[in-house]
Amino acid sequence: MQDPLKIGIAGLGTVGVGVIKILEQTAERIAARAGRPIAITHVSARTRGKDRGVDIGGYTWCDDPGALADAPVDVIVELMGGSDGPALVLAQKSLSAGKHFVTANKALIAHHGQALAESAERSKAVLRFEAAVAGGIPVIKALCDGLAANEIVSVQGILNGTCNYILSVMDQEGADFGDVLADAQRLGYAEADPTFDIDGIDAAHKLAILAAISFGAQIDFDSVSVDGIRAVSPVDLDYARQLGYRLKLIGRAHMVDGMLEQRVAPTLVPVGHPLAAVEDSFNAIVFEGVPVGQTVFEGRGAGEGPTASAVVADIIDIARGGDAPAFGVPAAALKKLSATPTEARQGRFYVRLTVEDEVGVAASIASLMRDHGISMDSLLQRGEAGKGEVTFVLTPHRCALSVIEAAAEARAALEVVLSKPAILRIQDQDDV
Numbered sequence: 001m002q003d004p005l006k007i008g009i010a011g012l013g014t015v016g017v018g019v020i021k022i023l024e025q026t027a028e029r030i031a032a033r034a035g036r037p038i039a040i041t042h043v044s045a046r047t048r049g050k051d052r053g054v055d056i057g058g059y060t061w062c063d064d065p066g067a068l069a070d071a072p073v074d075v076i077v078e079l080m081g082g083s084d085g086p087a088l089v090l091a092q093k094s095l096s097a098g099k100h101f102v103t104a105n106k107a108l109i110a111h112h113g114q115a116l117a118e119s120a121e122r123s124k125a126v127l128r129f130e131a132a133v134a135g136g137i138p139v140i141k142a143l144c145d146g147l148a149a150n151e152i153v154s155v156q157g158i159l160n161g162t163c164n165y166i167l168s169v170m171d172q173e174g175a176d177f178g179d180v181l182a183d184a185q186r187l188g189y190a191e192a193d194p195t196f197d198i199d200g201i202d203a204a205h206k207l208a209i210l211a212a213i214s215f216g217a218q219i220d221f222d223s224v225s226v227d228g229i230r231a232v233s234p235v236d237l238d239y240a241r242q243l244g245y246r247l248k249l250i251g252r253a254h255m256v257d258g259m260l261e262q263r264v265a266p267t268l269v270p271v272g273h274p275l276a277a278v279e280d281s282f283n284a285i286v287f288e289g290v291p292v293g294q295t296v297f298e299g300r301g302a303g304e305g306p307t308a309s310a311v312v313a314d315i316i317d318i319a320r321g322g323d324a325p326a327f328g329v330p331a332a333a334l335k336k337l338s339a340t341p342t343e344a345r346q347g348r349f350y351v352r353l354t355v356e357d358e359v360g361v362a363a364s365i366a367s368l369m370r371d372h373g374i375s376m377d378s379l380l381q382r383g384e385a386g387k388g389e390v391t392f393v394l395t396p397h398r399c400a401l402s403v404i405e406a407a408a409e410a411r412a413a414l415e416v417v418l419s420k421p422a423i424l425r426i427q428d429q430d431d432v
């Protein structure tokens with residue numbers, strides 16, 4: 001057997017400790033699969049003396065994670081997090097020194113993936129980030145290898161387990177967003193600062209990475225339109241069910257007239273759609289490809305074991321000599337695609353508004369829709385006797401988001417409208 005592949009790990013938190021456990025506890029199996037032993041030799045984190053539940057006494061400690069790039073190791077594994085700061089410095093130093101670089105850091109790749117891929121190729125180093133998207137589900141390898149023969153038409157998925165957990169509990173219990181979030185934080189399912197998760201940014205990082213690989217394009221995180229789940233109300237989950245849908249936070253990317261459209265938004269998906277049945281903290285991704293058709297991947301998108309599983313898979317790939325480009329094609333061949341202009345983005349929408357229960361209110365909403373050239377697919381109306389208000393849920397035919405927003409703004413200005421209209425996306429079964 002060959003010499004061991006030497007590893008330096010920066011970041012010994014949830015994922016870092018998971019990687020140490022797999023590499024130490026299943027070393028024989030990993031060596032057999034990798035074709036050579038894998039040896040952790042150097043580690044770094046913020047606090048040296050912290051009890052991490054694993055023995056790190058046999059590794060050389062570096063106070064400065066950036067120093068790992070100068071250490072005698074073959075692969076640097078970055079598990080600190082953050083799009084800039086020490087993670088970026090370590091990535092730049094490692095790759096320009098010709099050291100292979102493995103990370104679980106979606107923010108780093110979403111913001112700097114193109115430059116890092118170019119740097120890796122210049123110095124003939126390998127860059128890998130399987131764990132950055134959907135944790136334990138090997139979707140990047142699936143795209144780059146198993147689906148390599150295909151033209152990808154669309155990619156969509158449930159890319160954030162925390163949001164899916166919150167929406168699942170709201171749906172099952174009819175509970176409010178704030179209460180479910182507080183419970184999720186108490187149970188450790190949501191971070192103390194959940195902003196990146198619930199505002200859709202984490203899902204947008206992952207979507208931008210998947211879109212770049214799917215469409216052979218330079219990563220373009222800034223053009224992802226992002227809406228999180230803060231404004232979702234339990235009544236929307238209930239109405240979604242009545243209409244034959246489930247409400248999920250969906251990331252979706254596809255090409256429209258040669259331009260790339262990427263969005264993350266709470267979306268109604270029909271009950272028969274593979275994403276509709278994905279519950280709790282699970283992730284799932286659906287690719288539509290030609291000629292393969294639809295492929296669906298589901299599993300755990302986060303947590304120590306699933307994420308470390310993907311990190312170790314990348315290390316094994318490098319040990320085997322895998323040197324394919326990080327985004328599936330050489331960085332110089334990645335196209336710079338334009339993004340679809342916001343006003344041109346088409347779709348179907350769910351619009352909920354609560355109005356005073358007055359004679360003629362339905363007619364005034366109908367005429368407002370007509371004035372904006374919007375034709376209706378369905379309309380639900382529900383009022384509670386004695387409450388003095390009535391809720392309308394409108395699902396217009398396919399149209400531009402800008403038209404819906406203009407109509408909603410005009411509607412919100414009507415005196416009878418009691419609260420800001422809720423607008424959600426609808427994803428239909430035949431939308432590829």
Ligand SMILES: NC(=O)c1ccc[n+]([C@@H]2O[C@H](COP(=O)([O-])OP(=O)(O)OC[C@H]3O[C@@H](n4cnc5c(N)ncnc54)[C@H](OP(=O)(O)O)[C@@H]3O)[C@@H](O)[C@H]2O)c1
Pocket residue numbers: 010011012013014015016044045046047048050065078079080081082086104105106131132135301302303304307
């Ligand atoms: N957790 C998951 O389920 C999951 C899933 C997919 C991807 N990821 C990604 O994996 C990466 C790590 O996540 P995690 O959950 O393992 O994070 P974590 O538990 O917070 O651990 C972060 C580690 O990085 C170290 N660190 C942070 N800032 C540092 C600095 N400035 N200098 C040196 N060390 C520093 C910390 O040191 P101390 O321990 O000494 O404080 C800690 O060991 C992130 O990019 C995350 O997005 C995580």
